[in-house]
Structures are given as C-alpha cells and as structure tokens.
Amino acid sequence: MLEFKYDTQLLIDGKGLDEDTINDYFIANFEGNSLLVLGDEETVKIHFHTNRPWEVLEYCSTIGEIYDIVVEDMDRQSRGLKG
Numbered sequence: 001m002l003e004f005k006y007d008t009q010l011l012i013d014g015k016g017l018d019e020d021t022i023n024d025y026f027i028a029n030f031e032g033n034s035l036l037v038l039g040d041e042e043t044v045k046i047h048f049h050t051n052r053p054w055e056v057l058e059y060c061s062t063i064g065e066i067y068d069i070v071v072e073d074m075d076r077q078s079r080g081l082k083g
Contacts, residue, residue: 001075002074003033004032004033004034004050004051005050005051005073006050006051006052006071006072006073008047008049008053008057008071009047009069009070009071010060010066011045011067012044012046012063012066013064013067014044015041016041017040017041017042019038019044022046023037026048026056029059030056030059032050034047034048035047035048049074053071057069
C-alpha cells in the first residue's frame, strides 16, 4: 500500500512565479512526497504525490492559471489498472 496515493501533476501560468516560494508552501502545508517544482517566473510545473490532490489544485489556482492537470491513482496503476 502506498503512503501517498495520487500522482498529481499540473502546469501553472502566471506572473512573478517563484519556484522556491511554491516549494516552501508545499512543504509547510501539504502532506506528500516526490515534490518537483520547476519553471520560471511565467510557467511552473508541479509534480507531487499526495492523498489530497484537490488541496494542491486549490492552492495552485490561487497563484495562476492551472492547466494540463493529471491526477493518477498510483495504487490502481500498481495493480495493472488504468490510473
């Protein structure tokens, strides 16, 4: 059984985005692992494993426009089912 079930990935478009600020917010406010925050001041990609992907989406929507959203159930994937 996985500790964090959902692989959550998305892109954020905005102005003045800061990878370090976003990364620090995730660490302080969300339970999860495998965090990647990559990009520049206008576009950031997020990759995060969590049990509460809706919280990630809610936060990210407050800092910019979110798109290319993928939330996959890694437990289903590990059993050979569609994520």
